[in-house]
Amino acid sequence: MAARCLISIPNRPDFPRRCPGGNAVTDTTTILADTRARITAAPDVEALRAIEREVVGKDGIVASLLKSIPGLPPEERKGAGQSANQLKQAVLAAIEEREASLGSAALDAERRADGFDGTLPPPRVERGTLHPVTQVTRELEDLFTSMGYMVLDGPEVELDDYNFEKLNIPADHPARDTQDTFYCSSPGSRASLLLRTHTSPVQVRAMERLEPPFRAIVPGKVFRQETTDASHEHTFHQMEGLVIDRNVSVGHLIGAMKTLLRGIFKKEIEVRLRPGYFPFVEPGFELDARCPFCTDGCSVCKRTTWIELLPCGLVHPNVLKAGGLDPEEWGGFAFGLGLSRLVMLRYGIDDVRHLLGGDLRFLDQF
Amino acid sequence: MFISMKWLARHVDLTGITPEQLADDLTLSTCEVEGIERFAPHMSDVVVGHVLEREQHPDADKLGICRVDVGGDEPLQIVCGAPNVAGGQRVAVATIGTVLPGDFKIKKSKIRGVESRGMICSVRELDLGDEHDGIWVLPEVSEGPLTVGQPVAAALGMEDWVIEVDNKSLTHRPDLWGHRGIARELAAIYERELLPLDLELPKLGDGEPVQVRVEDPACSRYLGLAIDGASNGASPDWLRQLLLAVGQRPIDLLVDLSNFVMLDLGQPNHAFDRDQLAADGIVVRKARSGERMTTLDGEERELVESDLLITSGGAPVALAGVMGGEGSKVGDDTGRLLLECATFDATTVRRTSARLAHRTDSSARFEKTLDATLPAAAAAHFARLLQGLQPEVSFPCALADAGDWADPARSIHLRGDVVRRDLGVELDDAAIASILSRLGLTPTEASGGFDVAIPSARALKDLTMERDLVEEVGRIHRYGSVPEAPLVGAIEPPPFDRRRQMVRAVEDRLAGAARFHQVLSYSFTPDDLLERTGCASGDFVRADNPVAPDMARIRREVLPSLLGLVESARRERDVVRLFELGKGYRPEEAGEDGMPREVHQLAMVLALPPAASDASFDAGAFFQLRAAVDDVISAAGVTPPAWAAAETAHPAAHPVKQVAGSWSAELEGCGFVASIEPGVARALGLEGELASDVAVAVLDLGALLAALPSPPTYRPLPKFPMVKVDVACVAPSEMPAADLGAMIEKAGKGAVRDLQLFDVFRGEALGEGKKSLAYHVVLQSDTKTLTDKDAQKFLGRLERSLEQQGAALRR
Numbered sequence A: 001m002a003a004r005c006l007i008s009i010p011n012r013p014d015f016p017r018r019c020p021g022g023n024a025v026t027d028t029t030t031i032l033a034d035t036r037a038r039i040t041a042a043p044d045v046e047a048l049r050a051i052e053r054e055v056v057g058k059d060g061i062v063a064s065l066l067k068s069i070p071g072l073p074p075e076e077r078k079g080a081g082q083s084a085n086q087l088k089q090a091v092l093a094a095i096e097e098r099e100a101s102l103g104s105a106a107l108d109a110e111r112r113a114d115g116f117d118g119t120l121p122p123p124r125v126e127r128g129t130l131h132p133v134t135q136v137t138r139e140l141e142d143l144f145t146s147m148g149y150m151v152l153d154g155p156e157v158e159l160d161d162y163n164f165e166k167l168n169i170p171a172d173h174p175a176r177d178t179q180d181t182f183y184c185s186s187p188g189s190r191a192s193l194l195l196r197t198h199t200s201p202v203q204v205r206a207m208e209r210l211e212p213p214f215r216a217i218v219p220g221k222v223f224r225q226e227t228t229d230a231s232h233e234h235t236f237h238q239m240e241g242l243v244i245d246r247n248v249s250v251g252h253l254i255g256a257m258k259t260l261l262r263g264i265f266k267k268e269i270e271v272r273l274r275p276g277y278f279p280f281v282e283p284g285f286e287l288d289a290r291c292p293f294c295t296d297g298c299s300v301c302k303r304t305t306w307i308e309l310l311p312c313g314l315v316h317p318n319v320l321k322a323g324g325l326d327p328e329e330w331g332g333f334a335f336g337l338g339l340s341r342l343v344m345l346r347y348g349i350d351d352v353r354h355l356l357g358g359d360l361r362f363l364d365q366f
Numbered sequence B: 001m002f003i004s005m006k007w008l009a010r011h012v013d014l015t016g017i018t019p020e021q022l023a024d025d026l027t028l029s030t031c032e033v034e035g036i037e038r039f040a041p042h043m044s045d046v047v048v049g050h051v052l053e054r055e056q057h058p059d060a061d062k063l064g065i066c067r068v069d070v071g072g073d074e075p076l077q078i079v080c081g082a083p084n085v086a087g088g089q090r091v092a093v094a095t096i097g098t099v100l101p102g103d104f105k106i107k108k109s110k111i112r113g114v115e116s117r118g119m120i121c122s123v124r125e126l127d128l129g130d131e132h133d134g135i136w137v138l139p140e141v142s143e144g145p146l147t148v149g150q151p152v153a154a155a156l157g158m159e160d161w162v163i164e165v166d167n168k169s170l171t172h173r174p175d176l177w178g179h180r181g182i183a184r185e186l187a188a189i190y191e192r193e194l195l196p197l198d199l200e201l202p203k204l205g206d207g208e209p210v211q212v213r214v215e216d217p218a219c220s221r222y223l224g225l226a227i228d229g230a231s232n233g234a235s236p237d238w239l240r241q242l243l244l245a246v247g248q249r250p251i252d253l254l255v256d257l258s259n260f261v262m263l264d265l266g267q268p269n270h271a272f273d274r275d276q277l278a279a280d281g282i283v284v285r286k287a288r289s290g291e292r293m294t295t296l297d298g299e300e301r302e303l304v305e306s307d308l309l310i311t312s313g314g315a316p317v318a319l320a321g322v323m324g325g326e327g328s329k330v331g332d333d334t335g336r337l338l339l340e341c342a343t344f345d346a347t348t349v350r351r352t353s354a355r356l357a358h359r360t361d362s363s364a365r366f367e368k369t370l371d372a373t374l375p376a377a378a379a380a381h382f383a384r385l386l387q388g389l390q391p392e393v394s395f396p397c398a399l400a401d402a403g404d405w406a407d408p409a410r411s412i413h414l415r416g417d418v419v420r421r422d423l424g425v426e427l428d429d430a431a432i433a434s435i436l437s438r439l440g441l442t443p444t445e446a447s448g449g450f451d452v453a454i455p456s457a458r459a460l461k462d463l464t465m466e467r468d469l470v471e472e473v474g475r476i477h478r479y480g481s482v483p484e485a486p487l488v489g490a491i492e493p494p495p496f497d498r499r500r501q502m503v504r505a506v507e508d509r510l511a512g513a514a515r516f517h518q519v520l521s522y523s524f525t526p527d528d529l530l531e532r533t534g535c536a537s538g539d540f541v542r543a544d545n546p547v548a549p550d551m552a553r554i555r556r557e558v559l560p561s562l563l564g565l566v567e568s569a570r571r572e573r574d575v576v577r578l579f580e581l582g583k584g585y586r587p588e589e590a591g592e593d594g595m596p597r598e599v600h601q602l603a604m605v606l607a608l609p610p611a612a613s614d615a616s617f618d619a620g621a622f623f624q625l626r627a628a629v630d631d632v633i634s635a636a637g638v639t640p641p642a643w644a645a646a647e648t649a650h651p652a653a654h655p656v657k658q659v660a661g662s663w664s665a666e667l668e669g670c671g672f673v674a675s676i677e678p679g680v681a682r683a684l685g686l687e688g689e690l691a692s693d694v695a696v697a698v699l700d701l702g703a704l705l706a707a708l709p710s711p712p713t714y715r716p717l718p719k720f721p722m723v724k725v726d727v728a729c730v731a732p733s734e735m736p737a738a739d740l741g742a743m744i745e746k747a748g749k750g751a752v753r754d755l756q757l758f759d760v761f762r763g764e765a766l767g768e769g770k771k772s773l774a775y776h777v778v779l780q781s782d783t784k785t786l787t788d789k790d791a792q793k794f795l796g797r798l799e800r801s802l803e804q805q806g807a808a809l810r811r
């Protein structure tokens, strides 16, 4: 029998050692049945590949069968070749079928997704934030630059001259009292220095530097010597606006302020001007806006339905002169927006001290 | 300031005008009204009672049992302890259920066994004065006894409204610091007549006038009116009520009249007891150093040389414009007085009252700068009022009138066209003239407009130029009737502003991809924080009047502000990323104008929990922050600088773990990145549980602006494949990685497309003082396909140059 054993079988314990008896056709039938059983039982694609190598690989069963053909009697050769090929085709087909079924089972398992809970909290997204004052400042800058205003910057440590004298507030002027100024000393300097009490000093600095007509805004930090509480800070942010042109009237000022408020509150806002005293404008106004938060009084407007929003006025002729402009030829208007206040209104912030306090729990909210 | 409507009605007819309307109209035309309130509202709750009889309480000597008719079916029985209650009186009765000031509700009660159904009120119980030694016996009125049962307020004509005006809105209007000034505004607004007021002095005797000598220009006018035969005592009710309405406590007639004149005309004045003054009269002079005086509030005050004094017999008798002296104040028995009406310099008065932290009604008015014609009016007003009440008073001598003063009344030319141009309204000349006249300004037609006569009271600082008159017309015409007009003219986009663009780019990158929180902080840095961060040296701009003594220094740099936040932020979370764009001030680099140099800085702080011992070489805060800094510089449109250890590190920076950036020898350095100085970290409380790996960075925005911009450009995609080579360089420990990187770049002859350090190794195998740095190198050419041979040539070149520098290639 041994001499009839034509094919070499890999020396593997799980492969039944057998020497196919009878003719080659019978032999391949047994091998096929055997192999099919193993394919059906194969647990994964890897096992299938192993079976594939054993049977149809370079040195596999089919190759051995084909190699043995020349030694067969001529009348058997054709049949042996055919059955070897049939074996190969049948095994490959069985493997393919089994592989497809294994694949879909894996997909099914993936689709079952046992134990998944979509309501588990996701990881926290860490993010950075822009300070709310920056955000509101940018919004206003964009609004104003779209209307041809420049954005200017000015020093926080300012000369008395620009903060007061050139703004028509001489040394003995009672308005100086209401400004609660931080006066400063700088080693080696004899200049009269202070922390600017408003962004208005940039009015004269702008007139000195720019050719009229021009339009400008100046966002920035300002300082007042006062006791702090939830609604008072010694440091806060303002935005100055200045328009210098010929024949500028109170009517233009009202028009510009209404445009500004539409930009801020995104709706038409009724305004009223009433006299307000600021030495660097004449006439000077307080601009009240109809409370955007209520119709019949609320805590923001202190039940009056008006909120005092911004001081403004026509630039005082003395200020024009201080800036080197001829008040007979040039005029203009100026306004001051309380940025800190606007930020508080916008977000409903109840304590102004949060703005510069640097508390992460505050900053993280914007 | 409080304004009484009833008081106003002495000057202008307000019939038909509600307090609300008046408040609105004042607000829209003149000054800001902060609120309106009914005067003494509880006076409408107590009623007039008629004491029918008083009998002694059987069980208490001091109590009486009164039967009081309050207009009901039968009289009320009220137990009352006041000594002055008697049958026949008209009194103020609080019946059961009435609530008196202090939330005191009247209830039915039993007093020593006797039932009491109400209370007979004293002046103090009604908040009308301090007297409480007896009940308030209601005065007779001219029409006869008061009708029993009606509210006391109505019976006595005490109904009044009090209007509170925001003082700030009166800063420039000394004329509005008296009722007559406000009445003049209302007369203009309502087009009603301002009632005449007799301000002529009564007939004066020809005795020897009081001597007055003014030795200091801070007093421009001193007017002294001598009055004889006055008898001091309680003021009449009308006067008391008006004073009470505006929040003044009535004291006695002479003081009350003095206050009344001030609150009526806005001119402070002071009544001296003439018997207490020295015979040589009054000298007005500055205080001498060390001089002291006791003011009429009983306080002894030390004076300084800038204080202006009224003296008599060499001793101070009043602190000019602020307060009188204790010794010469009028009292119950004062009959001979000297009334002072003077003009004092605003700044002098302000300085004194500010120094003493004692602002008075008087100083508040002088601070507004009063005109020197007003004292004469005030003296006459006082004299007329006193004479009206006490016809027997006399004025023994001529006015003493000293000082150097001028009437500020002036004329201003006003063009109708300018009014129309500035206001943007169509208002004809006649309408303009009408408004001016109503305000007491007298227009006379003159060349294309008017010459407007400005009365003294408004001529000093208030109305000085044409534009001031434009405002007068505008506010009475009302700004609400000005039509809105669009600005016209060419609108061009504003010129490009690179600083602003850079600031935005930096903010966006940091708050966006880099996940930093933006902070805005105070410009004051507390001394303690400066000490802890090692940043206290150097010159500082200082506030002379800081909010707290340790908060005087204006920051030189932004970083300490951020460092002050790290400890509390680390308590909140593991990873803290903060940045601030802000300004610092450097006195040592002052400009010609004496202003300190302003530096514009970006400061960043990154704090992490301490790194694990097996963390990769670039895991710590320092390298993370360096990456963020390079990234943000690129975002600002600038090529990142070369970083190298600086010879002297910033005081808050680790002396070794730090690098400074620069682009070239000519350009100023752009700033630094560093780990925090270990001592600073501890001083900031970053130890123990809060021990942190902290890195800080500071970039100078000015230096970024000065650096060459590198706008983002397109680079064509490579046409030839790349060759990847890994190289490990063994170098002396102290050789900077930057040098190795440069050598690799050079060896690549322009073909090094990317260079990435992936391992840093130190160990015995390398030998003492050596380190190994391993890089992925990507070689690529624009002109040909690089081969293995090219890579070998590159390695050969690199090996040679490394060996020249005492390093080696590890093959």
Ligand SMILES: [Zn+2]
Binding pocket: A291, A292, A293, A294, A295, A296, A297, A298, A299, A300, A301, A302, A303, A305
């Ligand atoms: Zn509201």
